[in-house]
Amino acid sequence: MIAVVAGILSLTVLGIPVALAIERGTRPLCALGLGFLYGSGLAYGTLLMLSPLGWTLPRVATAMLIVTSACLMLMLRAPRPEPAAARELARGFALPDLLTLVTLAGFACWVTLAPLWEWDFWAIWGLKARVFAERGAIDWRFLESPWNLFAHTDYPLLLPLDLDFFALAGGAWDDRWLGLFFVAFAAALVLIVRDLAADELTPNGAAAVALAVAAVACARRAGTAEGPLIALGSAAILMLRRAILHDDDAALRHGAILLGLAACTKNEGQSLVVAVMGGMLAAGAGRRIVRLWPAAALLLPWIVLRALHRLPTDLFSGSPLPRVLERFRHFGPIGRSLVAHLANPWLFIVSLLVLLLVRDRGRERFVRTTLGIQTAIFLAIYLETPNDVFWQISTSWQRVSAHLLVPLTFSAAMVLGRQKAEGRDEGRKQKAEGRRASLHDDFG
């Protein structure tokens, strides 16, 4: 356990200078969450680049320290944050925060009940990590073998390489306490959500939003890439939302890097890049799409390596058109199956109702469009899958639909927060008018 905790702390400490180099004025809660997420990205990038040389702890640690030191230098050269921004550093602790902490503690209890037991961990993510850890490098022979297609050898490698970082730090592969790594992803996302929500809501409201999304961030199937993707993808969308709404360049940089890391985690992260571009176009931020280049730059090495090693995907095989046409004719049962296997249906229903029914003057257009495009891509893949579509939905939709929930809930909460604030302002205005009228009666 000590090795995993030390590994998580190391990633966070190494990642914080990256967060501060991007935005020196990053607030502490956000810097902590971003620090861990960037640390996980740093471990991925370092192990990917050092793989041809072979991994040793001194070599990997030195490379990571060089990157972190460079980021520290960049941070020190950046102008100091203004005192007004510094005052905002303190964001009060509120009662719902306590329940959020208990939720995270409950998740920690859940994922450390036993060595990670999910099929997708020991047959996909953990398997690849363990094979690489044995070899001390990425084992391309394993990935190229036709016998290992079951391990989805075409999936990007952020999670397996991060798990290898823990094997390196601990001196051997040990899956007993690796669950804590997934708690760290959930905690990082909750910290970022809490901080971003505090820009638009009261401390109590922000704490309530963090509580509402905490259980989604704590993806129950620990050991799979759902938790990391939910954390990286959701943080990316929320940062880009902030960039668009507040014309915030630093948030745009954070969003682009997080989006790239999400794309290095799962294929759904790659489709999210396309969805985000569509969202930005819809929100009138089309000219800023080019600023997403860090996302493409982060993904590119894996795309090139995957092509060079000819790693096949099972997503597209045979001729898809007849399958799609056939399934369109049975869309009723497919739709019912999608509804039946939705992740947290009540949270979906409430959030969707808010976003569909409450007028928000287009402020949430970016999030709505991004999630709409991502959902359309998911549906297209279900219609196209060479597997039995109902089996595919029953084994994946609950996991995949959870990817959408954090930004959806956040967006709905912000709409409600604005309604509440406008209602308060209206009430104050009415009271003031009433007072004026009564003064007029008394003295007029």
Place this chain on the structure above:
Amino acid sequence: VSGRRILAAAGLVALVVAGIDWQYLALPFVDRSGLAELARREADRQGYPHYPRFLEAVRARTRSGQSIAIVAPPMRWSSGYDYAYYRASYFLAGRTVLPVIDRHDRAHAENLQAADFIAVWEQPFPLAGHRVAWRGEGGILLVRE
């Protein structure tokens, strides 16, 4: 207090209530020993609870880089051979693990011939040209002569 404000507050409360996972909230405060036992058995619940012990023993008797073919009772892919093969791939990481049937239930005798070892789980498997390297934990490890 305006109606709009009340509705918005009610919406926020609904979001929070819908989002809370009561099981996570309860988990730190309850006895988790039964749950831990279930979690320990979960990976092998539909397969063979003692299979990992056999695989650990095979791992201890083989070296990184060697190849091992897996023979297990359900000699049909989706009836459990997939589990046996995937599980072996995890426990025997570093070795080249080879299946003897594929996902279309076609036999691959060439993998039996090519492997340095054959790990046979819970079934008699006499094979010419191989000798028993180790026996235990419900299985046999055969090595090419």
